[in-house]
Amino acid sequence: MTRLLLVGLVAASLIASCFAQSSADRVFRNGTIYTIDARGTIAQAIAIRDGRIVYVGTNDKLAPFIGASTKVTDLHGRFLMPGLIDGHMHPLGGGLVLRKCGLNYEPLTVPEMQGRIQECLDKTKNQEPDGWLEVVSWFQESMRPPGVKTSRATLDALKTSRPIIVRSSFGHTVLANSRALGLAKITKATPDPLGGKIWHDPEGNPTGLLEDAAFDVFSDLIPKPTPEENIAAAKEAQQAMLGQGVTSFLDAAAAPESMTAFTAVQTRGGLKVRAHFAPVINPPEASGPAQAVSKVVAYRKQYDQGALQVKPGITVGNAKLFLDGVIAAPALTGAVLEPYRKNVGTQENPNWVDGDNRGPAVYFPPKALAEIVVRLGRAGIDPHMHADGDAAVRAGLDAIEVMRKELSGADVRPAIAHDEIVSPTDFPRFRALNALPVLSFQWEKPAGDTLGLINYFGPARMKILEPAGLLKAAGARVVFGSDWPVDRLDEWFALKVGVTRTNARDAGLQYQGKLGEDPGLRGDAVLRAATIDAAYELHEDDVTGSLEVGKFADLIVLDRNPLEIAPEDIAHVRVLETVVAGSTVFAAKVR
Numbered sequence: 188m189t190r191l192l193l194v195g196l197v198a199a200s201l202i203a204s205c206f207a208q209s210s211a212d213r214v215f216r217n218g219t220i221y222t223i224d225a226r227g228t229i230a231q232a233i234a235i236r237d238g239r240i241v242y243v244g245t246n247d248k249l250a251p252f253i254g255a256s257t258k259v260t261d262l263h264g265r266f267l268m269p270g271l272i273d274g275h276m277h278p279l280g281g282g283l284v285l286r287k288c289g290l291n292y293e294p295l296t297v298p299e300m301q302g303r304i305q306e307c308l309d310k311t312k313n314q315e316p317d318g319w320l321e322v323v324s325w326f327q328e329s330m331r332p333p334g335v336k337t338s339r340a341t342l343d344a345l346k347t348s349r350p351i352i353v354r355s356s357f358g359h360t361v362l363a364n365s366r367a368l369g370l371a372k373i374t375k376a377t378p379d380p381l382g383g384k385i386w387h388d389p390e391g392n393p394t395g396l397l398e399d400a401a402f403d404v405f406s407d408l409i410p411k412p413t414p415e416e417n418i419a420a421a422k423e424a425q426q427a428m429l430g431q432g433v434t435s436f437l438d439a440a441a442a443p444e445s446m447t448a449f450t451a452v453q454t455r456g457g458l459k460v461r462a463h464f465a466p467v468i469n470p471p472e473a474s475g476p477a478q479a480v481s482k483v484v485a486y487r488k489q490y491d492q493g494a495l496q497v498k499p500g501i502t503v504g505n506a507k508l509f510l511d512g513v514i515a516a517p518a519l520t521g522a523v524l525e526p527y528r529k530n531v532g533t534q535e536n537p538n539w540v541d542g543d544n545r546g547p548a549v550y551f552p553p554k555a556l557a558e559i560v561v562r563l564g565r566a567g568i569d570p571h572m573h574a575d576g577d578a579a580v581r582a583g584l585d586a587i588e589v590m591r592k593e594l595s596g597a598d599v600r601p602a603i604a605h606d607e608i609v610s611p612t613d614f615p616r617f618r619a620l621n622a623l624p625v626l627s628f629q630w631e632k633p634a635g636d637t638l639g640l641i642n643y644f645g646p647a648r649m650k651i652l653e654p655a656g657l658l659k660a661a662g663a664r665v666v667f668g669s670d671w672p673v674d675r676l677d678e679w680f681a682l683k684v685g686v687t688r689t690n691a692r693d694a695g696l697q698y699q700g701k702l703g704e705d706p707g708l709r710g711d712a713v714l715r716a717a718t719i720d721a722a723y724e725l726h727e728d729d730v731t732g733s734l735e736v737g738k739f740a741d742l743i744v745l746d747r748n749p750l751e752i753a754p755e756d757i758a759h760v761r762v763l764e765t766v767v768a769g770s771t772v773f774a775a776k777v778r
Contacts, residue, residue, distance in 0.1 A: 209236070209254070210253060210254025210256070210257050211235055211252040211253070211254075211257050212256075212258065213258040213259075213260070213769060214234045214242075214249060214252055214258070214259050215267055216231065216232040216246050216249055216261060217246060217261050217262050217263060218230075218264065218267045218744075219231075219266050220232070220243065220268070221714070221734075222243060222268075222734040222735065223718050223732065223734065224733045224735050230245065231244070231245050231246045234249065234252035237497065237769070238740055238768035238770075239739060240734060240737065240738050240739075240740050241736060242736065243734055265746070266744070267742055267744050267745070268714065268718070268742065268743060268745070269434075269718045269734055270433065270434025270731070270742055270743050270765060270766070271431065271433045271717045271718065272433070272436070272718055272731065273433050273436045273671075274625045274668040274717075274724045274725065275602075275604050275625045275666075276436055276668060276670060276671045276676075277439060277440055277671065277673075278424040278436055278445070279448055280672050281672040282419075282421055282423040282424030282427075283412060283416075283417075283420045284323045284324060285420070285423050285424075286423070287321060287322070288307035288321070289324040290304075290322060290324050290325045290353075291324055291675075292326045292675055293329075294326060294329035294330065294331050294635060295330060295331065296331050297341055301341065301342075301344060304342070304345060304353070305345050305346065307322065308349065315347065315349060316347075316348035316349060317348075317350075318349055319351075319409045319410065320347075320349050320350070320351045320352075321351075321352055321354065321409060322351065322352070323353075324356050324672065325353050326635065327357070328515045328516065328636035328639050329635025329636065330635075333635070333639065334534055338388075338394040339362070339363060339368060339393070339395030340395075341362065342395065343364050343365050349366065350364065350367035350370055351364045352409070356673050356674065359398060359399050359512045359513045359518060359520060360398055360518050361396075361397045361401075361405070362395050363395045363402070364395065371405060373385060373397075375392050379401065380400045381550070382399050382400040382469070382509065383398055383399040383402070383403070384398040386398075398512055411444070414447070418448050418451050418455075421448040421449050421451075422452055425452070425459055425460055427676050428676070429460065429765045429772050430765070430773055430775075431676060431678040432743040432762040433460065433678065433765075434460055434741040434743070435460060435721075435725065435727060435731060435741070436462060437464070437505060437571070437724070438463065438464045438465060439573075439604065439670075440465065440467050441465050441467070441507070442466075443486070446486065446503070449462050449464075453501065458499050458501075461500065462500070462501045463501075463504065463505065463725050464490065465503075465506055465571045466503065466506060467506075468482070468507065468508050468559060470550040470551055473551045473555035473556070476562055479559055483568055484566055487503040487504070490503050491503040491504070497769075502725075502726075505568060506569070506571065507572075507573065508570060508571070508573065510572050510579040511547060511549060511550060511573070511576050511578070511579035513575050514575045514607050515639065516639045516643055521546050521576030521607070522546045522549050522575075522576040522578040522579040522582070523576040524545070524577045524581070525545070526544055527542050527544050527644070528540060528541060528542050528645055529544065530642065537642070546576055549578060549579050549582040551582070553582060553585060556582060557589040560586040560587060560590045560601065561590045564590045564593075564599040564601075567599075569726075570586075570590075570601045571601070571602045572586075572602065574604070574605060575606075575607050576607070577608045577610045580606055580613060581613055583601075583603045584616045584617070584620060587603075588620055591621075598726075600723065600724055600726065601620075601621075601622050602623040602625045602724055603625070604625040604626075604670075605625075605627065606625075606626060606654070606658070607630065607652065608651070608654075609654050614660075614663070617661065617663035618661060623720075624665055625668045626665060626668070627668060627669060627681065628655065628667060628681040628713065629669070629680060629684050630674075631655060631688050631705070632684045632688055632689055632690040632698070633689070633690055633694075633697075633698040633699065633702050634690055634698055635698075637653070637702055649703055650703050651703060651704070651705060652703050652705075653688075653702060653703065653705060655685060656705045656706040657705050657706075659712060660706070664723065665712070666721045667682070667717040667720075677758075678717070679749075679757055679759070679760040680758040682714070683755065683758035685708050686707055686709065686713055686757060687701070687707060688701045688707045689701055692755070710749060710754065710757070714750075739767075740766060740767075740769040741767050741768065743765050744762070744763045744764040744766075745760055745761065745762060745763060746760065746762075761775060
């Protein structure tokens, strides 16, 4: 143990002496306790009373905290750390996905895709001929073989009369059959909506592929889940999170149904995670910035429960703005500074040349975006902006720069989520503006979505795709957000990719090796991104994100030390126990 760590433990022991007036409710001892405090302290023991940490230190100073009713857990050297904080996910959607017809994020051929959907149809024949079928978790970018096309004909070939939509796991594309397009009144004459795109064939007819706002029309046609179904989905999502060690989350596009469902879970005494919500400000609302911000403020008054308490609660302190779509092919709806390249040859004999398509214009005009961001900051609400392409990232940074000048000294913590391609000239702006890149580490690997960009981006941009390590090196405070259910909920695989930038060993030969030239993050950096730095994003860092005396006792026990094993094996870390506010909320089954 280094002198620095010993100094840290002595300091912690002195603070803890103020709390040692009565025994603790629970203690853990004989462990490797990774505190993630400012000193990098590694302790042996921790004590909890009334949901807060009252001692962190060595085993030999633990005795005053152990009484007749204290539960004592011997870790036998196991690794204990703060609970994970997921800075960007969609939990109600994740819970609902677990209950729907799903394609399981798998790379499929068209016949395989059709077969999976037909199975769902066959299991629900009682809903013929008019019941909608909503299919989820379609990994469009990894369809096989690469470049294969899908259209409404793909779904029209199925044995059904029902309207069908298939949602891409990325959340920005829907494939609809002819019945669904007809019910939505989408024809060759239907114009693209603001912030959306309708794909057309050479004859001008809609192909069935719809991007972003173009598929909003289905929200009024597909029967919505009942309130009880939403509550059940929220509970299922919560249980999935706890099994991964997640103790706090941000719902990064919170619909009223999500806030209502989790509030109901809490009212019924079942909320076990700290829940934060970011209602959406949509692009059409740019015409009225004051009204747009007032809507979020109204949600805050309705759902936010004020200062964080030991017992898990609900906050509404963020607002979500979509600045573009996704850079992934075939959508190419991410706003980019340099045009996507295009194939002027054939699929068999391609000839890729410079193109003129930069994706859509950023969904919010610069002046309106800046005004909304300033108004949000003035209202004490943190902007949380989706930006996939480098043009959208720059637009977000520009708006934050205006806000910093207008609200100098204000504790506003703006985030730009995804940042899949960022201009190197903008790397240092994240630190200068204290703008938080919230990144989904699992994307930082060779896969259908990333390697599918090689021809569209060219070698220079591919070198800096998914620039987590480059942003970190430029001084950015990198935050982790899984974006579940865009991908399956697998926090430890994501953290592994954040370090290695490699896919799973069994992903296939075409997906082996590392992605680009970004160095990735160190093991301690990915853990910080999913704990104390995500806590900072959510204004939780004074009470969670590290294990320190006085903070809430949100922690997890793991089956191995992620800092000492081979980085590839981080994906196999298993959470043995999840503790929130001092209470065990998940315990793994004994194998």
